Every structure is written in C-alpha cells, then in structure tokens.
Amino acid sequence: MNGLMLVARREIVTQVRTKAFVIGLLITAALVAAISFAPKLFGGPESYALGTVDSQRLPLEAAAPDAEFTWRAFPDEAAAKQAVLAGDVDAVLVGGTKVLTDGKIDDQLGVLLQSVNREAKLGAAGVSIPPLQVVSVGADTRYQAARTGLATVLVIVLFMMLIGQATMVAMGVVEEKGSRIVEILLATLRPWQLLGGKIVGLGVVGLINLVTILAVGLAASMASGISADFPPGMPGLVAGVLVWFVLGYAFFATLAGAFASLVSRQEEVNSVLTPLIMVIMVSYFVSFFATRDPTGTLATVTSYVPPFSSMIMPVRMAAAEVPLWQAGLSMAAMVVAVLAALAFGAKVYQRAVLRTGARVKLGDVVRAR
Amino acid sequence: MLEISELHKRFAGGPDAPDGKLALDGIGFAVRPGEMYGFVGANGAGKTTTMRIVMGVLQADSGSVSWQGRPLGYEDRRRFGYMPEERGLYQKMRVAEQIEYFGRLHGMSAAVAKKATEDLMERLGVAERRNDPVQALSLGNQQRVQLAVALVHDPEVLVLDEPFSGLDPIAVDALATALQERCAGGVPVIFSSHQLELVERLCDSVGIVSAGRMVATGTVADLRSAGNDTLRVVVRNPAQGWADGLPGTVTVSGDRHILRTTYGDDQEILRRAVKAGHVEHFGHERPTLTEIFKEAVA
Numbered sequence: 235m236n237g238l239m240l241v242a243r244r245e246i247v248t249q250v251r252t253k254a255f256v257i258g259l260l261i262t263a264a265l266v267a268a269i270s271f272a273p274k275l276f277g278g279p280e281s282y283a284l285g286t287v288d289s290q291r292l293p294l295e296a297a298a299p300d301a302e303f304t305w306r307a308f309p310d311e312a313a314a315k316q317a318v319l320a321g322d323v324d325a326v327l328v329g330g331t332k333v334l335t336d337g338k339i340d341d342q343l344g345v346l347l348q349s350v351n352r353e354a355k356l357g358a359a360g361v362s363i364p365p366l367q368v369v370s371v372g373a374d375t376r377y378q379a380a381r382t383g384l385a386t387v388l389v390i391v392l393f394m395m396l397i398g399q400a401t402m403v404a405m406g407v408v409e410e411k412g413s414r415i416v417e418i419l420l421a422t423l424r425p426w427q428l429l430g431g432k433i434v435g436l437g438v439v440g441l442i443n444l445v446t447i448l449a450v451g452l453a454a455s456m457a458s459g460i461s462a463d464f465p466p467g468m469p470g471l472v473a474g475v476l477v478w479f480v481l482g483y484a485f486f487a488t489l490a491g492a493f494a495s496l497v498s499r500q501e502e503v504n505s506v507l508t509p510l511i512m513v514i515m516v517s518y519f520v521s522f523f524a525t526r527d528p529t530g531t532l533a534t535v536t537s538y539v540p541p542f543s544s545m546i547m548p549v550r551m552a553a554a555e556v557p558l559w560q561a562g563l564s565m566a567a568m569v570v571a572v573l574a575a576l577a578f579g580a581k582v583y584q585r586a587v588l589r590t591g592a593r594v595k596l597g598d599v600v601r602a603r
Numbered sequence: 604m605l606e607i608s609e610l611h612k613r614f615a616g617g618p619d620a621p622d623g624k625l626a627l628d629g630i631g632f633a634v635r636p637g638e639m640y641g642f643v644g645a646n647g648a649g650k651t652t653t654m655r656i657v658m659g660v661l662q663a664d665s666g667s668v669s670w671q672g673r674p675l676g677y678e679d680r681r682r683f684g685y686m687p688e689e690r691g692l693y694q695k696m697r698v699a700e701q702i703e704y705f706g707r708l709h710g711m712s713a714a715v716a717k718k719a720t721e722d723l724m725e726r727l728g729v730a731e732r733r734n735d736p737v738q739a740l741s742l743g744n745q746q747r748v749q750l751a752v753a754l755v756h757d758p759e760v761l762v763l764d765e766p767f768s769g770l771d772p773i774a775v776d777a778l779a780t781a782l783q784e785r786c787a788g789g790v791p792v793i794f795s796s797h798q799l800e801l802v803e804r805l806c807d808s809v810g811i812v813s814a815g816r817m818v819a820t821g822t823v824a825d826l827r828s829a830g831n832d833t834l835r836v837v838v839r840n841p842a843q844g845w846a847d848g849l850p851g852t853v854t855v856s857g858d859r860h861i862l863r864t865t866y867g868d869d870q871e872i873l874r875r876a877v878k879a880g881h882v883e884h885f886g887h888e889r890p891t892l893t894e895i896f897k898e899a900v901a
Contacts, residue, residue: 237708240704240707240708244704248693248695248696409693410691413689413690413691413692413693413694414687414689414690414691415691415692415693416691417655417658417660417685417687417689417691418685418686418687418691418705418752418753419708420659420660421658421659421660421680421681421683421685422680422681422705422708422709423708424677588660588661590689598615
C-alpha cells in the first residue's frame with residue numbers, strides 16, 4: 235500500500251472511530267428519516283369523521299378518492315349535537331336537508347357535501363352531468379412540489395457536507411503542522427501524498443455520511459409512501475449528487491488544506507478559511523434561490539461557473555429537467571477547476587507546511603522559487 | 604558513512620532583515636557506521652537546521668549530504684530514523700497504532716510493523732500503555748513513544764534533535780542504552796544536546812558548531828588531548844603565601860589550597876608545594892568537553 239493510501243486509511247479509521255462521527259451519523263439519519271415522514275404526518279390525505287341522523291350516507295368517496303371518510307349514525311339530533319360539540323365528528327347530516335357543524339364548516343368538506351348532495355338529488359331526478367375534463371397545455375408540473383422539496387434538502391445537505399469536510403481537512407493540516415509531526419511525516423512521505431491522503435480519507439468519510447443520508451432518505455420515503463411523488467430519473471439524480479459532491483469537495487478541500495498550511499495554530503484556521511467559506515456561502519444562497527427559480531438566468535449562468543456549479547448544478551437538476559449536455563459541460567468546467575486547485579494547492583502546501591511560527595503570506599509562497 | 608559537506612543556508616529575510624539570516628556557513632562532518640556523533644552548539648548555532656537538511660525537510664542553498672558514497676535521496680531517507688526537536692505525535696492516536704503507522708509509512712508490511720512495535724514497546728517500557736491515546740501519557744513516556752517512532756523501522760541511520768531534553772535521569776539512561784544498542788549494530792547515530800557531560804560519556808565523536816560554522820570536530824579523546832592541559836595541585840595546610848609568584852589561580856576550600864594553571868614550570872610548582880605543606884594531589888588534567896566547548900565558541 236503506498237503512502238497516500240496509508241494516510242487516507244489513518245484518516246478514515248481515526249474519524250470513523252470517534253464518538254462525534256457515530257453520534258453525528260445517527261442524528262443525521264434520524265433527521266433525514268423524520269423529514270421523509272413529515273409530509274405524511276402534517277400534510278397527509280384529508281380525513282373526515284361524519285355522522286347521520288335519519289338520512290343516507292352521501293357517496294363522498296367517489297368525488298374525493300384521496301380523502302378518508304368515517305361514518306356513524308346517531309339516534310337523534312341531540313346526540314349528534316353533543317358529538318359535534320365534543321369534536322368527535324366534523325359534521326352530521328340531518329334528514330338529508332341540513333348539516334350540523336361546530337362553527338364554520340371546513341371549506342373543502344363544505345364544497346364536497348354541497349356538490350355531492352346536489353348531484354345525488356339531480357341523479358335521483360334522472361339528470362346526469364358528465365364531469366368536466368381537465369386538459370393541461372403547460373409543462374408537466376405534477377412533480378414540481380416534490381422537485382422543489384428534494385432540491386431544498388439537497389442544498390442544505392451539500393452545504394453542510396462541503397463546509398464540514400473542508401474544515402476537517404484544514405484542521406487536520408494544522409494539527410500536523412502545529413505539532414510538528416509533519417516533519418517526521420515529510421521525512422517519509424512526499425507532500426502531495428500527505429495532503430492527498432488526507433483529502434481522500436476525509437472524502438471517503440464524507441461519502442459515508444452522504445450515502446447514509448441518501449439511503450436513509452430514499453428508504454424512509456418509500457416506507458412513508460412519499461416516494462410515489464418523486465419525479466422519474468431518481469437513480470440518475472442520486473448518482474449526479476454523488477459525483478458533484480466529489481468534485482466540489484475535491485476543489486474546496488484542496489484549497490482548505492493549502493490555506494490551512496499557512497498557519498500553525500487551530501485558532502488561526504477560521505481566518506485563513508474565510509474567503510473559501512464565503513464562496514461556499516454564496517454558492518449556498520444562489521442554490522437556495524435556484525430551488526425556487528431553477529430556470530432563471532442567475533441559476534442557469536452560475537450553474538456553469540466553477541466552483542459555484544458544484545452546488546448549483548445538482549440543485550438545478552433536482553429542481554427542474556436539465557439537458558444532459560448542459561450538465562456535462564458544467565461538469566467538464568468543474569473538473570478543470572479541480573485540477574487547477576490540486577496543482578495550486580499542492581504547491582502552496584509544499585512550500586508553506588514546514589514554515590512554522592507566524593502566519594505565512596500566500597503571496598510569498600506563490601512568488602517563491 | 605554519512606558525509607555532510609559545505610552546507611550553506613540563508614533564510615529569507617523580513618522587512619527588518621532584508622538580507623535574511625545566515626543559518627549555515629559551511630557546515631561539514633562525517634559519521635561512520637557504528638559511531639555515535641554528538642552535535643553541540645549554542646542555541647541558534649545551526650544544529651537543527653543541519654539536521655533538517657539531512658532529513659530532507661529543508662533544502663540547503665549549497666553543499667551536499669551523501670550516504671555510502673552516493674548523494675542522499677528520498678528512498679535512503681525513508682530508511683533513516685528521525686526525531687525532530689519539536690516533538691510531534693498525534694495526540695489522540697493510540698500508542699501502539701501510532702508506532703505501527705510510522706513503521707508502515709517507512710515501508711514495513713502490516714505484520715512486520717506490528718511485531719516491531721510490540722518489541723519496541725516492551726523494550727522502552729510503554730507496553731502496558733499500548734491502547735492509551737498519546738495525550739494521556741506523561742511527558743517522559745511521550746518521549747519514549749517518540750523514540751519508538753524513530754526506531755520502529757530499524758533505521759540505517761539515526762538523526763535525533765535534542766533527544767534527551769526534558770527527561771529524568773532514569774529515562775536518560777533508558778534512551779542512552781537504546782541508542783548504544785543501535786550503534787553497536789553498526790548504525791551511525793547523530794544527536795544534538797546541551798548536556799555536555801552526557802555527550803562526553805556517550806559519544807565517540809563530537810562536532811562543535813557556532814554561528815553556522817564547525818569550530819571543532821573530532822573524537823572526544825582527540826579534542827581533549829588537543830586542548831591545553833590543566834595542572835591541578837592540592838596542598839593541605841600550606842604556609843601563608845606559599846603560591847606567591849606561581850602562575851594560575853588558587854582557591855581555598857577549608858584547609859585545602861587548590862592551584863590550577865595551564866602554563867608555568869610544573870616541577871617548580873611541585874617543589875614549592877612540597878615545601879609549603881602536605882601535597883594531596885598533583886596532576887595534569889585534560890579539559891572537559893564543557894571547557895573545550897566554552898573555549899571554542901568564545
């Protein structure tokens with residue numbers, strides 16, 4: 235096993251064994267599962283409890299197939315009133331002519347009762363009305379709500395993962411530089427092996443997190459039934475998210491490691507990472523905006539510009555249909571940016587990581603022979 | 604043989620020192636297999652910079668380091684053992700895993716690294732702490748782990764920067780024994796230290812460095828015999844003013860008068876001492892390393 239893989243393995247083992255990692259993973263999984271069940275708990279199909287006094291049940295099920303209705307019969311109006319006031323039933327149909335409610339009737343239920351009652355009476359009189367046929371002339375918007383929801387969750391997940399893992403790389407670099415262990419390491423390893431191994435190792439840890447989030451999310455969605463609303467092409471979307479995470483992570487983590495090598499103390503990490511965090515924040519805000527307006531100019535243009543594209547393009551892909559060539563072009567540009575970041579980051583790291591003490595100026599490092 | 608020749612290094616300057624700081628100005632010495640080489644000098648003399656250049660952690664402006672007649676390369680250095688001045692270990696990593704990890708970085712297979720780690724922990728007396736994180740260990744034990752990290756891959760050459768600093772006498776002995784064992788096995792060992800008595804006791808050869816230059820180098824015996832002998836005479840209950848007109852200095856300790864001098868006619872001094880009182884001691888003494896050092900860097 236070569237040096238880079240040894241370093242990567244140490245990073246993975248060290249991280250995965252910490253309590254923080256295990257607890258973090260469990261909390262994330264629980265959170266994602268909760269989000270997947272939330273629409274079911276809060277939105278869910280409507281359900282109504284209804285009652286009758288001396289009248290037939292109305293065929294509400296045929297008019298509203300998504301809703302659930304439970305019926306019970308009351309011996310007299312007084313008993314029905316009591317049940318309505320106690321909140322046991324939403325409404326009671328009395329003698330086929332009036333409806334008892336507690337205050338104002340639920341809007342949907344009111345319209346439903348009136349129209350089904352009208353239809354039933356007309357039908358009894360021999361008049362049949364064919365229902366209106368609805369024809370959409372616009373885009374297929376059946377999945378819009380689900381797409382927006384998916385994209386929003388994705389933005390938050392990508393944002394947290396990128397910031398979290400890039401910061402871990404930076405902290406790791408400073409840990410080694412500050413404790414001077416880097417001197418022993420660099421007597422046995424090339425600088426690119428040490429930085430590369432750290433990036434690969436923590437990247438794998440990030441992927442473990444991300445795959446857990448996606449797997450738990452998908453499994454919980456299927457269990458809760460909301461996966462029925464998912465747009466077609468989910469496997470492609472999931473694969474795209476993973477690839478985009480790897481690209482974005484490679485870019486930000488490399489630069490985070492390189493910038494961190496300029497300082498020797500953990501307290502200074504934040505200040506050198508600020509520009510990088512700002513770029514991630516901007517990507518985050520634009521991505522968030524893109525979840526609402528995925529086809530707008532801002533989202534479209536920025537989805538080609540690395541490194542912003544690493545968050546904005548996957549969000550666009552989740553929020554709307556994106557032609558394959560657009561995704562491919564954006565990805566190619568990002569790959570070029572990642573290669574440039576690797577070359578630049580390795581150079582900065584190599585020149586700065588042994589210069590302990592005061593913060594090294596980036597300009598000095600770049601200009602040096 | 605490890606040969607270091609004509610190393611020059613100037614560190615980039617800041618606004619206050621535009622020319623930078625000259626750290627090394629032609630450092631050179633050689634260490635033979637099985638030789639223990641003590642590297643001494645005042646703080647800032649260039650010891651650490653030299654060692655860093657030997658380990659490839661720093662690049663020299665000019666000069667060379669060669670091992671077995673060839674320029675020292677990356678693959679050679681992987682077989683070296685190194686202990687930097689500023690100790691570095693992963694504080695949260697367990698002792699055994701840490702030693703093993705460095706063994707593997709030096710190219711050992713997993714099984715061999717594990718075996719070597721077990722042996723070393725046993726020998727250095729940290730075996731019962733194998734599963735503790737390094738930060739839970741006392742400073743002395745951390746130093747032992749640091750040494751284990753430098754020794755785990757059975758290095759061909761050992762380069763240790765201040766390995767004895769901060770150790771209690773027992774730990775010093777344990778470390779000295781470990782180094783002597785390696786030396787006996789034919790490994791050249793270079794270490795820097797401010798504890799000159801220790802250097803004198805352990806080392807075959809010594810290099811004294813001052814302001815980036817070698818001011819003296821050679822075997823301890825050679826250096827001592829090259830220096831001026833000191834004549835020391837101890838006389839008990841001598842007559843007052845017995846030493847008037849004799850060279851050197853006289854110190855009085857109880858009823859003993861001690862005369863020390865580096866020049867003058869020793870026979871004349873002896874005659875005067877015998878006449879003055881009871882001579883307890885008369886002899887030429889070679890300078891200690893401390894005296895040579897003070898003279899060399901003065």
